[in-house]
Amino acid sequence: MKKDFKKLRHEYGMAELNKSDINSNPFTQFQIWFEQAVKMELPDANAMTLATVSADNKPSARILLLKDYNEKGFCFFTNYKSRKGGDIKANPYGALVFFWPELERQIRIEGKIEKLDSKSSDEYFFERPVGSRTAASVSPQSEEIESREILSRMIETFKKDNGDDFKRPAFWGGYRLVPDLFEFWQGRENRLNDRIEYNFDNNNWRIRTLAP
Numbered sequence: 377m378k379k380d381f382k383k384l385r386h387e388y389g390m391a392e393l394n395k396s397d398i399n400s401n402p403f404t405q406f407q408i409w410f411e412q413a414v415k416m417e418l419p420d421a422n423a424m425t426l427a428t429v430s431a432d433n434k435p436s437a438r439i440l441l442l443k444d445y446n447e448k449g450f451c452f453f454t455n456y457k458s459r460k461g462g463d464i465k466a467n468p469y470g471a472l473v474f475f476w477p478e479l480e481r482q483i484r485i486e487g488k489i490e491k492l493d494s495k496s497s498d499e500y501f502f503e504r505p506v507g508s509r510t511a512a513s514v515s516p517q518s519e520e521i522e523s524r525e526i527l528s529r530m531i532e533t534f535k536k537d538n539g540d541d542f543k544r545p546a547f548w549g550g551y552r553l554v555p556d557l558f559e560f561w562q563g564r565e566n567r568l569n570d571r572i573e574y575n576f577d578n579n580n581w582r583i584r585t586l587a588p
């Protein structure tokens with residue numbers, strides 16, 4: 377019998393988030409929360425949802441791994457010819473969401489997405505194990521494939537032709553989302569959650585508290 381999932385609810389309340397205890401720099405605040413999630417060894421602590429919007433204004437979202445971040449933005453790697461790659465080309469605005477249930481925390485980040493330079497993409501590409509580099513080079517991400525077997529055959533042919541020594545394909549590399557908005561969310565009792573938003577305005581991060 378189907379479990380009545382409507383009744384699934386979890387009461388939050390392990391921590392608070394006040395305007396007075398946050399860092400005035402949202403990148404630093406992100407770092408504080410992210411490092412806690414990593415230190416706790418949460419599974420896929422660097423997994424985030426990326427939402428993009430297509431040329432015909434249709435949103436779509438998928439999980440990606442955050443591979444780097446600093447005051448310039450948040451970096452991820454993918455196939456430039458994928459569905460998300462097509463969206464970003466047509467409309468460079470995107471949104472990221474991190475959710476760490478064990479910490480009762482969510483972070484939303486919004487901004488404009490740009491391609492990383494080829495040197496940074498090369499650096500990350502060559503840090504990856506050869507199996508992942510091969511998959512990235514062969515898989516026509518987001519396109520229809522006839523079967524899994526055909527993909528395996530394409531991989532075998534690529535390995536035979538190239539071995540371990542091949543360049544990063546031009547269609548695969550990094551993007552950086554350059555934020556103009558962050559929201560830090562901490563779960564609280566009775567759904568009276570804490571929400572603090574940072575907006576980049578006039579060269580400054582303006583901080584406000586939002587209703588839950």
Ligand SMILES: Cc1cc2nc3c(=O)[nH]c(=O)nc-3n(C[C@H](O)[C@H](O)[C@H](O)COP(=O)(O)O)c2cc1C
Pocket residue numbers: 420423436437438439440441442452453454455458459460461517518
């Ligand atoms: C935990 C997790 C991590 C993922 N990391 C990546 C990633 O870093 N890069 C990537 O291209 N796809 C990653 N994927 C696969 C994407 O969710 C998605 O299937 C793929 O990028 C194609 O998306 P698109 O068709 O919208 O372009 C990940 C999926 C999961 C569940």
